[in-house]
Amino acid sequence: MADSCWVPGYIGDSIILGILDTGIDSSHPALSGKVIKWRDFINNLPYPYDDHGHGTAGAGVICGGDGFGPFTDDIGVAPGVKLVVAKMFASSGVPYVDPIYGLQWMASLKADSGFNIRAINNAWGGNITTHFWEVCNTLKALEILPVFSIGNSGPNPSTTCSPGNYPLVLGLGATNFSDSIANFSSRGPAPDSIPWNNSVYWYRADWNLIKPDLTAPGVSVRTSWTNHQYSILNGTSFATAHATGAIAILCEKNPVLPIEEIYNILLDNTDHPAQGAPYPNNNYGWGRLNVWKALQAVIGVEEQEIKFVTNDFVLPTIVRGPLYLPQHARVTVFDISGRKVVPPYLAPGVYFIETDEKIIQKIIVLK
Template structure:
């Protein structure tokens, strides 16, 4: 049995075979439903006229970071490079949502922050892996032992959606539920350092005895259907008239490239970063007085953020140094919070559109290695107002 995602053409029930299927977002059309089915039952459902598409729910996974090479008491260079350390804005009044592995709410970096936690994995709140804690620390963490780690330290409320379980895994349903919840709870910005696990989907079919070529075909079909689900969810983040400014979504581009082995061994950003409504973030590090794209960072990003030797909060207390596009993404989410506040204080109503434009328009291109193409760094390093 597998968990299938079903897209219905109408709100009509899908015959008797849909017993137990529940819509996670009844306000959206086409309806997206989930059910654990045998492959045969799924084939039967696919033949019904009410069913627009059906495929296994795509697995999502943590974009696993690398251990940093510098001390956790060293230089928080990303805050200086982006101008966050000297910005006159703090993210006050902005509500971010971190969709990740959860958070350690007892960490001193989050003292005084109203954390609204919601678990979508069935394993309870908290952060066993520490990934979500590290990301949240970069977005809005308070100083720890005199060291500044947070980009937007004026944030007073944050939404923490646990969409990845204690092994770092989830699926389309946990992600959809998390995004829908964040939107209902009024998130201005959503930060996601996770990605679709296409290789894992292929492997699951092979493990079930399918030939490799057919397994890849099945995984591609699942990817196609799940992309439609993701696009439908992301469409809800757009501004709606004058009553809702929309929600800006930022996601890590992924760590699968291998430039250290060959300069051409780079792959494009994975979903959800590759979705049209999402800012895909590449990771850059320091090289002398300038910057260079990280060997692992996926291409086709829109913006870059500091993603090498990033110091932030560690589950259980203290600090840790990690590298990855997972670390670059929350830098840009924090910078978006600064721009959101700056736009409001400038007399304009902040929206996902004008804050996105401000981030892109202020991106820094100087200081990069000449070999770093736009495909690698996007519009450049995101900076603070």
Template sequence: MKTHSSSGVRYYLALLILVIPAIIGASSAAANAQADDGKIDSFVIKQLASDGQANVFVKMASDANLDDAASIQNRNERLNAVHEVLTAYATRTQQAIRLFLRRRGVQFRPFWINNSLYVYGADEPLVQALAQRSDVAYIRGDREVPMHTPVAEAPAQSETDAVEWNIELVQAPAVWALGYTGQGVVLANIDTGVRYTHEALVSSYRGNSGDGTFSHDYNWYDPAMDLLAPADNVGHGSHTMGIMVGGDGPGPSTDDIGVAPDAQWIAAKGCGTLFCSEFRLIASAEWVLCPTRVDGSDPDCSKAPDIVNNSWGGAGGDNWYLSYIRAWLAAGIAPVFSVGNSGPDCGTAGSPGDYNLVAGVGATDADDVLADYSSKGPGGFRPLKPDIVAPGSSVRSSIGSGDSAYAVFSGTSMAAPHASGTLALLLSAKPNTGLVSLANALRLGTETDLGAPPGPQTCEGRPYDQYPNEIYGWGRLDALSSILELTQ
């Protein structure tokens, strides 16, 4: 039953008009976790006190202006333009500080996606010297950001003779019947890796040459340079990728675990374990915008994905990741994030899932009721979070321990890939659709006949059955309805 109010639609469209210029041109010149008395992150101060040194990010005082990218219609030209503006701006504005560090024999790595430098082993005098520079906005530590770890896990049979319940619930098979299966679309995840030889994933891996050989350049990236081919030592990344693309949809196999089975996938290992260092995350964010060979060389932005799924995040209200989102949006890449497993209270949505113009996704169960762990709004950057909800409890998908291994996980990590897969279906139905139109179709095509949630049933003054709201967002994902919103 669709009950999106006209006032709610007007609210959202007005919000888009206000937010798009703000986020595309926003400067991330202040850190949420910054110490009150200056530019140095409190996390860094604690590390220096305990260890005498710390690996730190040095955020420059300004960011490149990417406003002109929106007017570039050709996708490859737009991707290249964003990359060129970001890299040129970082090279110019970091010139003096790079010289400063080299003269002191300090090891560092520059990053262009958020105009920062990663400095290894900085002691207190160096941190203080960097903080005193007028071209530096702040110093931030290299935190460990948690995956939105499944709240429940269980083994699953290796094969079933059915489309999984969650795939049926979002009406993906009805979209396949219309001829839209994700064809021509590339999805990425920043996660724990992907087992590329898994039976449910191998055929859709973009590095699969189709003749028994594989090319991992531009299709796989491990910032630690430990793995030269896709692998998953944790299982989380293989599970989220399976929900996006696993199986063959309307093909001969009846074991279908993914929303968009004919989309291709690539992956970056932003998380070495169930925690992701911010170094790995920023390196992965750059790679998503402009993929490289497995050794990090020869960037080719034409290989960038259309959609990037992120089932990780920290506490709400942290603006450190805004630059990644800003760059992806300017390049035309759609970012999807889980909102976190910190429910059932209000105000528990995490970052970056609480950002503007990010699809922040909460989790429901098979009865169309919000999961008790699913985080609720208001969000730190926009009250209306989550944007949508999707199946997240007791979801069966592929894992990394074997080529026919599956498991049942529960969490918002499992919900977000349903939205990413649905965006792939939308793009296969109507290629070159802009990000705002995709967001409208995703939100306005939702199911709103949902049950009373656990915990508070009203957040920010809006009850769960008045849409949109800070509990269910715009409603539960419905791929067929979203396709109809976009194409009719």
């Protein structure tokens, strides 16, 4: 259903998402040009790579391809996304470094460095623990929605893993092609203990320990793999990636959409396969992800008038002087030869200014 969102132009364009995983093969044709920030917590290498494959696979589901562009092998939900990637897992798939450091790094990128990360894809989890509680609460305060897999330990009840079973995060289970819950997908409820059962942490009053929050495709998912290959994979990891990509679609329509609204829009606009009724429940959560339906529920940002206040115009609309924006706006800058220049790397010179109607959280100041 993601390609239905592309028709009106919503591809997650320039929305920044984080990934904590085994890395990423950024040279894969489906992922070319998508990584804007990288950190290797395992081997401290300065360039993106993936010596396992899991991270590349998740990235492919999130944003692989270019939508309706010339690339013909589209595999991702939101092909316009930009990625911040932390390699937290070694080639064996083991996190030799505590993943909490990757979450803290991404929090600092938003708080201190201006990277407007809207969600973080976390296709991992473990035993019941509150170890990640405070950092997830910090991410929530920074308007970053942590998205976690609920685990592959089904079908018995009470098999969810942490942090996916936190009320602070969006926890994903997996469905198959017939919209039945995957046998391996972990089942709720979340632990009936402190702090889970403290409603101050809940995004909605009726949460009441229900996990997963929702489900998405996680069986026979075709996606990218290392060495420019493709693979067909199973797991709640790939359901998680579907939801993370969907968040970017919603945020393109309204870039200042609060994460609490994102969470509730996704849950309130799911599909309800008959075999899973009644909803919500601890198999499907609130239902199966429907990004197109969720997109219709997002109130977009109205177009605002933007005026250039300067007396020095030379055709073709070369503007010299201050640009006053009535509120936040995205600004695209081109140099004199027509090449796109990405702020803040602006050398002195003459620039063409192009604005659009979409509001973002930070003003780009041109000096």
